[in-house]
Amino acid sequence: MERKRVIRTLITFSLLAALVAVIVVSQNRDPSNPHTSVSKDTWIHGPKGHGYAVLNNQQPWKQCYTCHEKKGLGGEAYCQSCHDQSGVKVDIPKKPS
Ligand code: HEC
Ligand code: HEC
Incomplete structure (x- = not known):
């Protein structure tokens, strides 16, 4: 026993x-964070960085905003504010309504 x-x-x-x-x-x-494993520079500017990911999957509202909002970063406005600051003109794919 x-x-x-x-x-x-x-x-x-x-x-x-x-x-x-x-x-x-x-x-x-x-x-679930797609960019913890790449360096910031690669993620922002790299040819396979966040722009590539977004243009490829075309669903940032599904794959990016939910988490960013949860982390307090914000949704599309967060993306856009940096694009404005960096002076890049980007058309972020919109959620079809
Ligand atoms: C699971 C959570 C999560 C998901 C999903 C996610 N992100 Fe993020 N993202 C974060 C966090 C947390 C930060 C801020 C901290 C950091 O820099 O890693 C961030 C920051 C960023 C930044 C700024 C990076 C920097 O260093 O300034 C970009 C660009 C970005 N995310 C793009 C995306 C894109 C595009 C997607 C969808 C394809 C996405 N994220 C999906 C959590 C996430
Ligand atoms: C910290 C700054 C920053 C954040 C945050 C950020 N971006 Fe960007 N994004 C850039 C820069 C800078 C570029 C220009 C690409 C380069 O420099 O190579 C860019 C380019 C892009 C492009 C165009 C890529 C191409 O090849 O034409 C898309 C699409 C894009 N971003 C989507 C997003 C989305 C969606 C988010 C939010 C989830 C986001 N970005 C957040 C800085 C940022």
Whole structure:
């Protein structure tokens, strides 16, 4: 009986440890953020950067704004304010209504 209890405790602890590990890892790396793994410069100016991503998937309202709004950055206005500052003229694809 004693042995069984020890094993059960061990299993409980390793499950807890695994859970903690998963939580820690997912805090550091948000798998749904498409631009955590590229440098800022590449993401802004690179040939496969955010402009390419947007023009390719054509759905920034679905793939970008939700998260940006959740993070307090804002939706299309956030994109546009930087484009204005950088002096680039961009037609961001609009959500069909
Ligand atoms: C899961 C969350 C998430 C998603 C999805 C997301 N973003 Fe972001 N984005 C962020 C956060 C957080 C920041 C601000 C912090 C940073 O610079 O990484 C940001 C910043 C940016 C910036 C400014 C980068 C800088 O360093 O100043 C651009 C450009 C951008 N996002 C474009 C996009 C585009 C385009 C999409 C969709 C294809 C997208 N994002 C989807 C979270 C997200
Ligand atoms: C921190 C500044 C910044 C933010 C934020 C930003 N952009 Fe841009 N964007 C740029 C710059 C600069 C360019 C010009 C491309 C270059 O310099 O290579 C650009 C270009 C683009 C282009 C055109 C790409 C091409 O090849 O014609 C699209 C589309 C675009 N951005 C969409 C977005 C969307 C959608 C968001 C918000 C989710 C966003 N951008 C947020 C700076 C930004």
